[in-house]
Amino acid sequence: MSIKIPRGTKDILPEDSAKWQYIEKTAADICRNYQYEEIRTPIFESSELFLRGVGDTTDIVQKEMYVFEDQGGRSLALRPEGTASVVRSFVENKMFGAANQPVKLYYTGPMFRYERPQAGRYRQFVQFGIEALGSEDPAIDAEVISIAMEIYRQLGLKELKLVINTLGDNESRKAHREALIAHFEPRIGEFCSDCQNRLEKNPLRILDCKKDRDHELMKTAPSILDFLNEESKNYFDKVQKYLGEMEISFEVDPTLVRGLDYYNHTAFEIMSSAEGFGAITTLCGGGRYNGLVEMIGGPATPGIGFAFSIERLLAALEAEAVELPVQTELDCYIVTMGEEAKDHSVKLLHKLRQAGLSAERDYLDRKIKTQFKSADRMNAKLVAVLGEDELKENKINLKDMSTGEQQQVDLDVFVEEVKKYRA
Structure with a gap:
């Protein structure tokens, strides 16, 4: 019997690896222009890191993590995303005490999620991401978004749509949370079991549900934009202002909810609008996470970042018929x-x-x-x-x-x- 590659994984053959190298180098060069430095973290971490950092109400932690016990009885997990690992390293290596602040980092490497394989989505996939830790300036939010857009621009993508939203500060989120519970609770029995479990723990995640996205209550759910306090509103206004000054086009979507529990204030996604790209259009996602460092045991430190799948980027390039100028001579x-x-x-x-x-x-x-x-x-x-x-x-x-x-x-x-x- 022949041994075949595990389902949800893919060999990157020599004729394709040059494209990967070109993408990774282009992204790294752009990051260095913005003064971001590379960090490399382990492929596996304590599973507790992701329970705390990603959130125990997320699909990633509840259904998709590869968790195993080593010979010493420790519960470990293959990393499902990069931010929690970077923040763990930031805390453990006391980077919050570095002379240069904010700390700007980029990374690339394989991530692992047990989900249904489909076009552009694998159980092992490679993410490129950045994290900026130590600043609450909305200009950093705009900078992070601009880096993602610049990477796509330099690689030749044109059919892009940037969508942004704000999740507000803790006060705004609390008011929105209460409104969501009041909205969904009377008919929560009509929703899937995941949404029922999230009602009290994290009702915002109900808005991100794929099974119930067509339910009529989804269309009339309270918008976070109606619950922003003055500080949160001013913050979001400045992010939009800076993006406008950079001549980066965007749309505000009050229903945009990132899939991880640690986000607040700015959230964004970059989507491909190329014809024939497929049903899953999101290329890149990110946002601000001002409480994550404390959750992982560090001092109060604001942060923001993004990550994108290189596999999905390659699919978008193919959809737009973009040929990368890889050196083959x-x-x-x-x-x-x-x-x-x-x-x-x-x-x-x-x-x-x-x-x-x-x-x-x-x-x-x-x-x-x-x-x-x-x-x-x-x-x-x-x-x-x-x-x-x-x-x-x-x-x-x-x-x-x-x-x-x-x-x-x-x-x-x-x-x-x-x-x-x-x-």
Whole structure:
């Protein structure tokens, strides 16, 4: 019996990995321009971290986490998202005492959720995300949103829709919470068991329910915008003002609820409006979480961030027919004739690679014609042909594959000649 890949996972084959590398580098370069630094956290953490940080009323914790017990009897979980791990590291390593504040971090890596696999959604998926910890300035909210939009813009996406909302401060949320309970409680029996459990614990999560989203009470549910106190309203107004000054288009959607318990104030999602992208249009989600650091044992510290799936980003690029400018060309392919020439090519190949050039040769003792075909398949800019006669004369033949022009050069200056074509 053959062993196959687990359901909900995917191999990233060599022809695709170059796209992943390009996306990750583009996102990292943009983050560094904004003074965000990379952080890397473990793939598994104490399951208690996610119970506290993500929230025990969320689908992620209740239904989707991969939890296991290690040999020491400790309950561990494969991370289902990145924020809780970053905040844990922020607290444990006392980054709140760093000289430069706010602390700006970015990360990339695999996450794990046991959910029904479908197009663009996997049980192991890769997230890129950022977190800014230590500032309550609404300008940071706008900055975080602008980074996500800039990453998508530089990668070539155009069919995007930014949707924002505010969940308000604690006072506003409390008033909204009470209104939601009063609204749903008389008919909560008509809702799914998850919504019934959330009524008292976190009624805001009812608005995010996929099963009951068409229920008539959903359409008439109280809006958070009607319960904002002056401070929360002013905060949200400033976020909108800053986005406007950045010329970033957005829509306000008072029904937008992020799926994690730790959000307050700004919440946002970026969606693909590309034709044929699919039913699940969300590409990126994020928001502010001013109480999360305390929940994980740190001092009162405001924070905001976002995360997006690279798999879904690739699907959006495909829907818009965007071709990433990944480098697939080979600088030089060495074709050899004869045993001595083949032996000498090992040294030449090494010199080319040491000079920072991409280079390859044949390892299967194939005929000249087949070696040239291999060079073609690898999109070689140059083919260097070395035979016994050329080796005796300390020469090598160079062929420019784009023009067909050929020249003979000394082996002593071979690497320098190849470099000229790189420029």
